[in-house]
Amino acid sequence: MEFTCKAFSDRSYKVHFEWGILHRLRGILESEKLTGPYFIITDKNVYKHQHRRLDEALKGSNFQYHVVPPGETSKSLKEWSRIQDFLLKKEADRRSVVIAFGGGVVGDLAGFGASTYMRGLDLVQLPTTLLSQSDSSIGAKVAINHPNTKNLIGSFYQPKLVITDPSLLQSLPPREFSAGLGEAIKYGVISDPDLFEMLHRNIENVLSFQREHLTSLLSRCIPIKIRVVEEDERETGLRKILNFGHTIGHALEQATGYKLLRHGEAVAWGMLAAGYIAIHRNMWNPEESEKLKSIVVRSGALYPLGTLKNKDIIKALKHDKKKTGKSLNFVLPERTGKVTIVKDISQEEVRAAVDYILQFRH
């Protein structure tokens, strides 16, 4: 399948989605006049498990790897700066192509690195996780973290191409795969009742990597993400619906120092909390909220929260609120497939929702 994402300006990029498409990578790159040299940014885990396949796909062309440590802590000024040094040392110039080969962290870090070297090198996103394939590789957001604030430093930078090969997911550790389902489930709630139903019926089949179900999942998530970012690349309006589950989710990540939880896991917990608030406002059908709970529980994305306390989460929420100078926005479902942004959520509602999810913390 091939999708086109039209950016805010007169530019657009293609998202190629196909099992085993990695084999055809070189031909696709060359047909887009991306002839290299290629500078591949990846992390240690992806390099270990997948580099042979990429070596094979790029055989005969000029390519080099730069390997970063795995995990969110690599979205740092230090690793970004090391990418600039690497590109300079290897004499990358304006013909060079940066390939982000990994999950959301690698996509964000390599994308920001590509966006700033010589005022921007061509970028190809080659996502290897469920989260990056279904979500983060599309939409042009790239960033690193400030010690105090996630994604503070970054830009909107369109890739030239996104190449999505679900066969790359086979080597994912189960936890990584489950975490990736967090954002996929989100797409069901915010935009696609059929996807939501499919997940409710077949989440186990997705988890056991059944090709048919995984294809169905990705081929639904990708166009939703494309449609939302096409309408609002700069996140001034519609794109905010993508933040369903992210208000509490971000607070959970922050309260646990970005170390305990994967992003998709934090979002899964955040969706549970948002669903709780929505049904207690009589905005959403409790039956649907129960379905959401069932899906996220069965997905395995609810990684245990350990000893985290209600007050830690509330403190992180307040920090977030202070930082952005804005009131706390919650994205809440009106019905499955349709969400709205609500700004008048009270302290009590938040506290009750946090208490609710903390019941399931272990």
Next chain:
Amino acid sequence: MEFTCKAFSDRSYKVHFEWGILHRLRGILESEKLTGPYFIITDKNVYKHQHRRLDEALKGSNFQYHVVPPGETSKSLKEWSRIQDFLLKKEADRRSVVIAFGGGVVGDLAGFGASTYMRGLDLVQLPTTLLSQSDSSIGAKVAINHPNTKNLIGSFYQPKLVITDPSLLQSLPPREFSAGLGEAIKYGVISDPDLFEMLHRNIENVLSFQREHLTSLLSRCIPIKIRVVEEDERETGLRKILNFGHTIGHALEQATGYKLLRHGEAVAWGMLAAGYIAIHRNMWNPEESEKLKSIVVRSGALYPLGTLKNKDIIKALKHDKKKTGKSLNFVLPERTGKVTIVKDISQEEVRAAVDYILQFRH
């Protein structure tokens, strides 16, 4: 006068050019919905001489200064990172506006800082030097330097507005003013024979700050720069003509550690060298080349090169060539007002041109 610069995409920005327009700054900002808070990035010298005027212009609004050391060395990772910290500490958010209040260094540094904070804050260029008013504030190039390479790290980032008030130039030290004439003279050679003639007749009047002549100069340079960058924002073609004088100019800057010369001074020397090559190729009229020499000598932009040697300059040129993986490109005049890019310049031609300018080194 008001010019509009249409960017590569569907966006454009206005360049307001008027004596004393600083008084009307707040109204102009508000009419563009840039209501602040305003975060003003400036350097120590500009702050000292001009901040009272800006304080007055922004009276009653929410604004704060961040002051960086003057000079090229501030285009560093460290100063850029300090801007991110400043913005975070002062709780800048997406409504915030960064005002670059200074010369080319401040415009580049503050512009890059604005482009990366929260994926891009609104940016206003408020240039205070002749170089930045006539040239660098327009065209969306922002960058910092890598320890090894000038402007290596940066992006293309359009300002929302450029506000050009020539009355700000009154406090410029004479050396800074002369250096700024370097780029202005360039516009005469590459695109505007009338500007070239005007400079030949009246460079002393410009230097003595005669309003009529300075207005004439800026009102010619600004639309040339706009036209060139509109046609080629990303520097894939036409924009390269702006590099007249820059091949040797960059080498001079590099060979002197970016400390001895102002950028405009290096360009002035580089234009002399390029003119020499052009007449020895019988591309350009020697009479015109003599006029160019007369203008740059009288402008005061030929800051003494001290003990710099031919071989140091050649070494820097080779370094540049190796780094960019490209042959040495020279922009050379075919006639006054029309330049072309020449790629087959020999070592001997370069050496002779460098010997030629070194005659005037003291």
